[in-house]
Amino acid sequence: xxxxxxxxxxxxxxxxxxxxxxxxxxxxxxxxxxxxxxxxxxxxxxxxxxxxxxxxxxxxxxxxxxxxxxxxxxxxxxxxxxxxxxxxxxxxxxxxxxxxxxxxxxxxxxxxxxxxxxxxxxxxxxxxxxxxxxxxxxxxxxxxxxxxxxxxxxxxxxxxxxxxxxxxxxxxxxxxxxxxxxxxxxxx
Amino acid sequence: xxxxxxxxxxxxxxxxxxxxxxxxxxxxxxxxxxxxxxxxxxxxxxxxxxxxxxxxxxxxxxxxxxxxxxxxxxxxxxxxxxxxxxxxxxxxxxxxxxxxxxxxxxxxxxxxxxxxxxxxxxxxxxxxxxxxxxxxxxxxxxxxxxxxxxxxxxxxxxxxxxxxxxxxxxxxxxxxxxxxxxxxxxxxxxxxxxxxxxxxxxxxxxxxxxxxxxxxxxxxxxxxxxxxxxxxxxxxxxxxxxxxxxxxxxxxxxxx
Numbered sequence: 001x002x003x004x005x006x007x008x009x010x011x012x013x014x015x016x017x018x019x020x021x022x023x024x025x026x027x028x029x030x031x032x033x034x035x036x037x038x039x040x041x042x043x044x045x046x047x048x049x050x051x052x053x054x055x056x057x058x059x060x061x062x063x064x065x066x067x068x069x070x071x072x073x074x075x076x077x078x079x080x081x082x083x084x085x086x087x088x089x090x091x092x093x094x095x096x097x098x099x100x101x102x103x104x105x106x107x108x109x110x111x112x113x114x115x116x117x118x119x120x121x122x123x124x125x126x127x128x129x130x131x132x133x134x135x136x137x138x139x140x141x142x143x144x145x146x147x148x149x150x151x152x153x154x155x156x157x158x159x160x161x162x163x164x165x166x167x168x169x170x171x172x173x174x175x176x177x178x179x180x181x182x183x184x185x186x187x188x
Numbered sequence: 189x190x191x192x193x194x195x196x197x198x199x200x201x202x203x204x205x206x207x208x209x210x211x212x213x214x215x216x217x218x219x220x221x222x223x224x225x226x227x228x229x230x231x232x233x234x235x236x237x238x239x240x241x242x243x244x245x246x247x248x249x250x251x252x253x254x255x256x257x258x259x260x261x262x263x264x265x266x267x268x269x270x271x272x273x274x275x276x277x278x279x280x281x282x283x284x285x286x287x288x289x290x291x292x293x294x295x296x297x298x299x300x301x302x303x304x305x306x307x308x309x310x311x312x313x314x315x316x317x318x319x320x321x322x323x324x325x326x327x328x329x330x331x332x333x334x335x336x337x338x339x340x341x342x343x344x345x346x347x348x349x350x351x352x353x354x355x356x357x358x359x360x361x362x363x364x365x366x367x368x369x370x371x372x373x374x375x376x377x378x379x380x381x382x383x384x385x386x387x388x389x390x391x392x393x394x395x396x397x398x399x400x401x402x403x404x405x406x407x408x409x410x411x412x413x414x415x416x417x418x419x420x421x422x423x424x425x426x427x428x429x430x431x432x433x434x435x436x437x438x439x440x441x442x443x444x
Contacts, residue, residue, distance in 0.1 A: 029259050030251075038249035050248070058258050117397035117413075122240055141238045142245045146208055162199045169202070169234055 025065065028073045029058070035143060036077060042138045043085045045127055053088070057081040078143070079153045082135055125175035133168040136161055196220040201227060205234040305366070306402035306409040309387040309420030312364055312373050313407055317383040317423075324360030324375055334361050338372040342390055344417055349386070349440040351376050354432050356384055366390075366418070376433075384423035386437060391418050399434055401427060410434045414441065 036057065041050035060080050061068075068076050129137065139150045140161075147165075151158040196217055203209045204217045221228040303311075316323055326334040331348060339345045341363055348358050356376035364373045366389030374386040397413045410430045411420035419441075421434050 026256075026259055030256060033255045033258075034249040034251050037252075038245050041248040042245050055258060062259070117400060119244070122237075122244065126241065126244075137241070138245075140206060141241050147203070147206075159199075162202060165202055166198060169237070172237065173233070 125172045136164040137168040309422045310407040313385040313422035325362035327360040328358040341370040349437045387420045389418045
């Protein structure tokens with residue numbers, strides 16, 4: 001897995017996907033693929049499910065291409081993925097099955113070095129979030145979207161974005177409960 | 189935080205941490221934070237958390253060779269053709285995890301099948317610490333032999349930590365299975381006969397971790413990994429005491 005150039009490194013809202021003309025639909029979608037892949041992975045918690053969600057979202061985007069108003073392609077593509085994920089979550093909750101690969105769904109490969117126990121706890125903390133909180137956190141933190149963009153994308157008031165973000169952070173903090181872990185120190 | 193003096197709301201703190209604030213607003217919040225260390229600490233923690241989360245997911249933002257085809261293609265392949273890819277992805281992920289050392293050892297409980305070390309430790313404590321006549325195989329009177337024997341069976345040089353400063357003396361030890369291979373269980377007791385166990389097992393990788401607590405039915409366990417060994421201290425004692433003990437063990441296992 002090679003680290004490819006990251007097309008959406010800067011704050012995307014300043015990059016003006018809005019001025020993408022009709023010919024740039026494919027180009028724009030291609031540029032969005034890495035961050036769509038990352039978002040799919042962050043929502044599904046598994047590589048295989050993430051890739052499936054990405055493919056489903058692309059298929060949906062292609063068939064609905066006519067509905068794209070020519071404005072913000074990123075917001076449009078991300079909202080398609082979020083909606084598919086929500087629908088899938090509802091279905092999965094009814095099914096109550098877990099794919100086998102989930103056992104190996106700790107972020108792999110190029111993760112930063114560090115205490116693996118700490119990393120695992122953060123992963124578990126994020127995994128514990130309900131889907132609606134997870135998507136807000138990921139859109140704000142990982143995809144660097146503004147609160148307003150997230151509100152528009154999810155079709156919820158900005159205040160709801162804020163309260164979900166606050167609750168997601170509170171839940172993560174509770175989960176990480178600093179009392180439970182003590183950093184190792186040999187000399188004192 | 190809702191007192192009248194306070195012009196900064198919870199939402200503003202989040203917006204500040206996320207860098208989603210106009211410059212003049214930022215100045216106002218920064219001044220507030222300078223005077224309110226508790227809020228400043230929360231904001232700092234959120235920022236650290238943001239960095240950690242971004243770093244965690246950054247590796248997934250990759251372009252792949254087939255991306256353009258996915259966009260151009262006449263939609264997707266049938267499910268049956270996608271299955272091998274899913275399997276391959278799982279294998280690849282597993283391989284990457286193993287190769288980079290981030291696939292966590294089953295000791296920590298990451299694997300669905302293995303019993304995590306803190307459970308093995310609290311189980312061992314529950315079984316052996318209450319034995320009156322046979323709590324150990326080799327008693328502390330033969331300490332040198334005990335340590336040499338267990339080191340040999342583990343394949344790692346171990347010591348029996350001196351916990352006298354915490355009021356505990358060595359009872360002895362025994363060979364036990366830890367994660368399917370030979371491990372060591374050392375037992376200590378205080379003057380009142382209250383016991384503690386220290387479980388040692390070899391790890392596949394030289395991974396270091398922080399101390400972490402786990403509790404199970406009144407038994408507290410503190411476990412960690414350091415330099416090729418997994419450690420777990422269990423006992424029906426306070427977490428403070430456990431921490432003192434673990435600290436002692438950690439120091440005395442310092443590589444020469």
